[in-house]
Amino acid sequence: MTTIIDVRHLKKKFQKSYALADVTFSIEKGEIFGFLGPSGSGKTTTIKVLTAQLLKDSGEARVFNMPVSAMQKSKNREKFGILTDNSGLYSRLSIEENLALYCKLYDVPITAIKEALEFVNLYGERKKKVNMLSKGMTQRVLLARAILHKPELLFLDEPTSALDPVNTAHIYNGLRALNELGTTIFLTTHDMQEAETLCHRVAFLNKGSIQAIGTPKQLKEQYSEQTITVELLDGSSHIIKNAAQNASVLHDWMANNQISRIFSNEPTLGDIFMKITGSDLQ
Numbered sequence: 063m064t065t066i067i068d069v070r071h072l073k074k075k076f077q078k079s080y081a082l083a084d085v086t087f088s089i090e091k092g093e094i095f096g097f098l099g100p101s102g103s104g105k106t107t108t109i110k111v112l113t114a115q116l117l118k119d120s121g122e123a124r125v126f127n128m129p130v131s132a133m134q135k136s137k138n139r140e141k142f143g144i145l146t147d148n149s150g151l152y153s154r155l156s157i158e159e160n161l162a163l164y165c166k167l168y169d170v171p172i173t174a175i176k177e178a179l180e181f182v183n184l185y186g187e188r189k190k191k192v193n194m195l196s197k198g199m200t201q202r203v204l205l206a207r208a209i210l211h212k213p214e215l216l217f218l219d220e221p222t223s224a225l226d227p228v229n230t231a232h233i234y235n236g237l238r239a240l241n242e243l244g245t246t247i248f249l250t251t252h253d254m255q256e257a258e259t260l261c262h263r264v265a266f267l268n269k270g271s272i273q274a275i276g277t278p279k280q281l282k283e284q285y286s287e288q289t290i291t292v293e294l295l296d297g298s299s300h301i302i303k304n305a306a307q308n309a310s311v312l313h314d315w316m317a318n319n320q321i322s323r324i325f326s327n328e329p330t331l332g333d334i335f336m337k338i339t340g341s342d343l344q
């Protein structure tokens with residue numbers, strides 16, 4: 063396994079308060095890793111430190127096995143793509159003209175524009191000026207720009223926050239396809255459904271520190287209360303622990319043909335976040 067991002071005891075303070083209090087995690091090549099946390103938990107600060115837009119106060123942060131400071135060098139910048147809400151697009155130029163400038167900057171053939179715009183479902187709109195675009199369209203242009211040079215690593219800060227369900231689904235499929243081709247993806251979100259749909263592993267960030275980390279399945283198993291709901295034909299509903307002492311009750315219902323539905327009560331990632339931190343993800 064190749065470690066692409068390695069962060070240990072990372073701290074970052076603004077004025078007197080810690081945006082990152084003590085953050086430790088690593089991401090392996092080929093992973094889609096989700097950073098889940100409510101507003102103000104430190105997600106964007108982490109991306110900014112990892113992409114050398116902000117200096118850390120202490121701790122270690124390595125990307126591609128290099129200290130983050132090396133990410134400023136142009137040959138290393140080419141290895142990653144980044145989508146944040148801090149746009150940097152030229153509002154009076156068209157989508158296509160903006161991406162063409164980026165192609166020049168990264169020495170990417172101009173033909174890459176078509177592929178990137180098709181990826182975000184915007185090729186038909188390529189002549190539109192950026193100042194005429196909706197928030198969701200701008201977000202898709204930024205995503206196209208982030209993948210234009212086919213980076214090995216993508217940092218996506220809330221990539222679908224302004225998108226409608228159709229475009230969100232389109233972007234999810236595209237990100238999975240990119241990941242299958244080998245792109246490692248670090249994404250932040252406060253949308254637990256997004257994390258569950260896309261991510262191989264997730265970390266829960268709250269008040270600048272990681273509270274839990276694992277695959278969605280591991281976290282659900284770890285924090286499940288192991289109960290099942292049994293609905294009977296008489297309309298009653300029973301939540302019982304999935305344990306040996308309840309086998310005879312279940313057996314009797316079943317033997318008497320009383321059961322209408324049975325399902326397990328799996329917690330969502332949002333439930334688990336709430337349980338661990340006492341706050342929700344919004």
Ligand SMILES: Nc1ncnc2c1ncn2[C@@H]1O[C@H](COP(=O)(O)OP(=O)(O)OP(=O)(O)O)[C@@H](O)[C@H]1O
Nearest residue numbers: 076077080081099100101102103104105106107108
């Ligand atoms: N440049 C800055 N100066 C002062 N405080 C800052 C600065 N940038 C971030 N912070 C503070 O650091 C904390 C973490 O902010 P950050 O933007 O990383 O959170 P976030 O999880 O990305 O939130 P959101 O989901 O709202 O984007 C917040 O309390 C924020 O106010």
